[in-house]
Amino acid sequence: MSGLFAKLAETARLMVGLPSYDAYLRHMAEHHPERAPMDRTAFFRNRQDARYRGGGGRCC
Amino acid sequence: MKKHALWIAFAIIGALSLSVVATSRGETINALWIVTAAVCIFLVGYRYYALFIARTVMRLDPARPTPAIRRGDGLDYVPTDRTVLFGHHFAAIAGAGPLVGPVLAAQMGYLPGTLWIIAGVVLAGAVQDFMILFVSMRRDGRSLGELVRMEMGPVAGTIALAGAFVIMTILLAVLALIVVRALAESPWGMFTVAVTVPLAMAMGIYTRWIRPGRIGEVSLFGLVGLILAIVVGQSVAQSPVWGPFFTFTPVQLCWILIGYGIVASILPVWLLLAPRDYLSTFLKIGAIVALAIGIVIMAPPLKMPAITQFAGGGGPVWSGSLFPFLFITIACGAVSGFHSLISSGTTPKLIANEAHAPVIGYGAMLMEAFVAIMALVGASILDPGIYFAMNSPAAVLGADAASAAAAVTAMGFPIAPDMLTQAAKDVGEATIISRTGGAPTLAVAMAEIFSHVLGGPAMKAFWYHFAILFEALFILTAVDAGTRAGRFMLQDLIGMAVPSFKDTSAIAPGLIATVLCVGGWGFFLYQGVTDPLGGVNTLWPVFGISNQMLAAIALMLATAVLFRMKQDRYAWVTMIPTAWLLICTITAGTLKIFSGDPKVGFLAHADIFSAAIARGEVLAPAKSMAQMQAIVFNDRVDAGLCAFFMFVVVSILFFTIRTCLAARRDPRPTAREIPAIAVPAE
Numbered sequence: 014m015s016g017l018f019a020k021l022a023e024t025a026r027l028m029v030g031l032p033s034y035d036a037y038l039r040h041m042a043e044h045h046p047e048r049a050p051m052d053r054t055a056f057f058r059n060r061q062d063a064r065y066r067g068g069g070g071r072c073c
Numbered sequence: 074m075k076k077h078a079l080w081i082a083f084a085i086i087g088a089l090s091l092s093v094v095a096t097s098r099g100e101t102i103n104a105l106w107i108v109t110a111a112v113c114i115f116l117v118g119y120r121y122y123a124l125f126i127a128r129t130v131m132r133l134d135p136a137r138p139t140p141a142i143r144r145g146d147g148l149d150y151v152p153t154d155r156t157v158l159f160g161h162h163f164a165a166i167a168g169a170g171p172l173v174g175p176v177l178a179a180q181m182g183y184l185p186g187t188l189w190i191i192a193g194v195v196l197a198g199a200v201q202d203f204m205i206l207f208v209s210m211r212r213d214g215r216s217l218g219e220l221v222r223m224e225m226g227p228v229a230g231t232i233a234l235a236g237a238f239v240i241m242t243i244l245l246a247v248l249a250l251i252v253v254r255a256l257a258e259s260p261w262g263m264f265t266v267a268v269t270v271p272l273a274m275a276m277g278i279y280t281r282w283i284r285p286g287r288i289g290e291v292s293l294f295g296l297v298g299l300i301l302a303i304v305v306g307q308s309v310a311q312s313p314v315w316g317p318f319f320t321f322t323p324v325q326l327c328w329i330l331i332g333y334g335i336v337a338s339i340l341p342v343w344l345l346l347a348p349r350d351y352l353s354t355f356l357k358i359g360a361i362v363a364l365a366i367g368i369v370i371m372a373p374p375l376k377m378p379a380i381t382q383f384a385g386g387g388g389p390v391w392s393g394s395l396f397p398f399l400f401i402t403i404a405c406g407a408v409s410g411f412h413s414l415i416s417s418g419t420t421p422k423l424i425a426n427e428a429h430a431p432v433i434g435y436g437a438m439l440m441e442a443f444v445a446i447m448a449l450v451g452a453s454i455l456d457p458g459i460y461f462a463m464n465s466p467a468a469v470l471g472a473d474a475a476s477a478a479a480a481v482t483a484m485g486f487p488i489a490p491d492m493l494t495q496a497a498k499d500v501g502e503a504t505i506i507s508r509t510g511g512a513p514t515l516a517v518a519m520a521e522i523f524s525h526v527l528g529g530p531a532m533k534a535f536w537y538h539f540a541i542l543f544e545a546l547f548i549l550t551a552v553d554a555g556t557r558a559g560r561f562m563l564q565d566l567i568g569m570a571v572p573s574f575k576d577t578s579a580i581a582p583g584l585i586a587t588v589l590c591v592g593g594w595g596f597f598l599y600q601g602v603t604d605p606l607g608g609v610n611t612l613w614p615v616f617g618i619s620n621q622m623l624a625a626i627a628l629m630l631a632t633a634v635l636f637r638m639k640q641d642r643y644a645w646v647t648m649i650p651t652a653w654l655l656i657c658t659i660t661a662g663t664l665k666i667f668s669g670d671p672k673v674g675f676l677a678h679a680d681i682f683s684a685a686i687a688r689g690e691v692l693a694p695a696k697s698m699a700q701m702q703a704i705v706f707n708d709r710v711d712a713g714l715c716a717f718f719m720f721v722v723v724s725i726l727f728f729t730i731r732t733c734l735a736a737r738r739d740p741r742p743t744a745r746e747i748p749a750i751a752v753p754a755e
Contacts, residue, residue: 022289024160024161025160025355027153027158027160027423028161028164028358029347029350029355030350031286031288032151032423036151036152037147039147040145040151053285053286054285054286061342063149064347065342065347065554065557066561
């Protein structure tokens with residue numbers, strides 16, 4: 014049940030352009046252990062700016 | 074055989090339901106027949122056609138690294154769970170188009186629209202979305218313009234980019250027009266939509282400074298705020314002070330929207346655009362799910378005839394005959410060119426495995442077509458008298474319930490004046506006469522369905538304004554985001570001539586491009602708002618033509634890629650829908666320019682008015698010589714626009730044929746895919 018909820022929450026977040034922070038941390042730990050990853054707030058702002066940079070991908 | 078048994082069962086149920094839908098004449102049928110037919114055919118179409126395309130035409134390779142694997146950066150390129158990505162992609166492609174187009178198409182009865190949505194999505198719309206996703210996925214997730222450039226050369230790429238910009242302008246104008254038609258003279262609706270601006274700003278401040286990134290909780294606050302706004306809106310509308318304050322004429326609303334467009338697209342995204350995007354996205358998904366549940370519970374009978382006399386042309390909602398104009402009008406629910414921009418946007422960068430592409434590319438579009446089917450059902454469960462009273466131009470209906478009822482009864486859909494007054498009262502509006510644009514009609518239908526399930530007739534007015542709010546909210550988000558996207562496209566295009574214009578961080582070029590972009594859609598919006606025939610009549614077909622032409626461009630790109638992959642023996646998969654879209658759009662474009670019928674042809678209409686100007690005569694509905702001049706000017710601009718779209722699509726056809734012939738001469742595959750070798754991720 015909590016797995017389903019987590020998946021729904023992840024879907025809802027990606028629907029508005031926010032990818033998984035955990036996946037980002039995993040990526041950074043795996044590939045760039047020497048670099049400090051962005052914290053949650055910085056990550057959120059980074060993704061928010063990225064989503065609307067080109068208009069935000071929306072349809073008619 | 075055994076593994077096919079279930080699918081054969083779906084096929085049989087689908088075929089039976091469709092035959093019920095198609096052969097009933099005179100007696101009313103239940104909406105669930107249409108829903109069942111659509112769902113079964115979509116499932117079978119997915120299982121056999123989408124998977125055929127995946128395995129045989131594209132030869133998807135689950136072992137081949139996708140852009141998310143090759144270039145994974147945890148930000149733009151992230152391997153994403155299949156269902157999560159499906160939700161993301163569907164939310165990005167679902168908009169106002171599939172809701173409005175089918176409602177307008179219902180003037181010909183429910184049957185033509187149903188058949189085209191079902192056939193169109195399986196053979197054309199979903200194929201387009203899926204093919205472009207595939208092409209982009211094999212090329213690092215590049216955008217449509219870049220893909221055209223890569224596969225067909227720089228000239229074709231620039232033409233496609235310019236075409237996409239103009240199409241975007243028309244889209245924004247028509248969306249804004251729908252909002253104007255829905256909110257004009259409606260203080261309740263206007264108040265609730267106006268409240269969303271400070272509400273979204275409060276949410277923006279919350280997510281920026283107070284609890285950053287808490288999208289879930291801030292959206293819940295926002296939802297509570299929206300519901301309160303709808304409830305309070307009723308008393309605001311009835312108040313002798315505030316009611317008139319929130320009552321605007323269409324022309325006033327037009328200027329408000331233009332001003333809003335400029336300001337909103339300059340504000341930082343976190344303040345207004347992003348938080349309203351949360352609200353509109355979640356509300357949209359919620360409303361779609363609720364509508365599906367509501368239709369199944371209510372199982373409403375269809376009151377609209379299967380085919381009306383307007384299938385032959387002469388309808389009041391939009392002009393022209395079934396071929397080609399029905400296919401132009403339904404647009405997004407069956408085939409949407411805009412989806413090619415989404416399928417070559419964020420989705421290909423997030424897909425984790427090539428094997429996920431069918432369910433995301435093809436599957437999400439089937440879902441979109443299902444939304445279109447629900448919109449068509451919604452329009453068809455209304456009394457046809459109400460439908461035509463809401464969707465015919467004021468010039469046809471006259472000013473009050475008595476004249477409107479008489480006009481609609483004369484069309485062959487008998488209705489009494491007090492039924493129109495009562496219907497308006499039920500949804501808490503002063504009048505529903507000539508509320509064109511599709512959104513109010515759908516809102517009445519949603520109010521009908523939701524109040525049947527929850528709250529009874531007393532809740533109708535609430536649900537009507539809820540539906541209007543939900544439509545206006547995501548249209549405003551689209552206007553805002555689209556203006557930003559248009560601005561960047563324009564900076565790119567002008568930057569080709571003036572390189573300094575490309576700097577997206579500089580203030581002056583950004584501001585100039587924004588004003589140009591808003592000016593572009595504002596011009597067509599103003600033209601639509603002041604059009605005595607209601608504007609939707611003129612603008613929606615132009616939008617439909619442009620959108621279907623963009624789809625044709627996307628499918629031509631896909632065809633060129635198949636030829637360059639040396640898969641030309643399967644290129645019929647994209648060539649058949651391309652041919653059909655070219656036939657429809659070029660016929661419709663030619664008719665819109667040259668038809669001798671002034672209701673259809675822009676130039677014929679302009680000629681009548683310019684001849685009258687020469688005689689010094691003022692023709693109704695114009696009231697002055699200046700208005701006469703404006704009508705002639707607008708007609709010529711619209712004709713020029715259709716000509717431009719036809720130039721774009723024909724030149725892309727030329728480049729496609731040239732590319733395909735060159736690919737055939739070359740014995741080896743020439744498609745420019747990124748090689749299948751894995752490189753270490755960044």
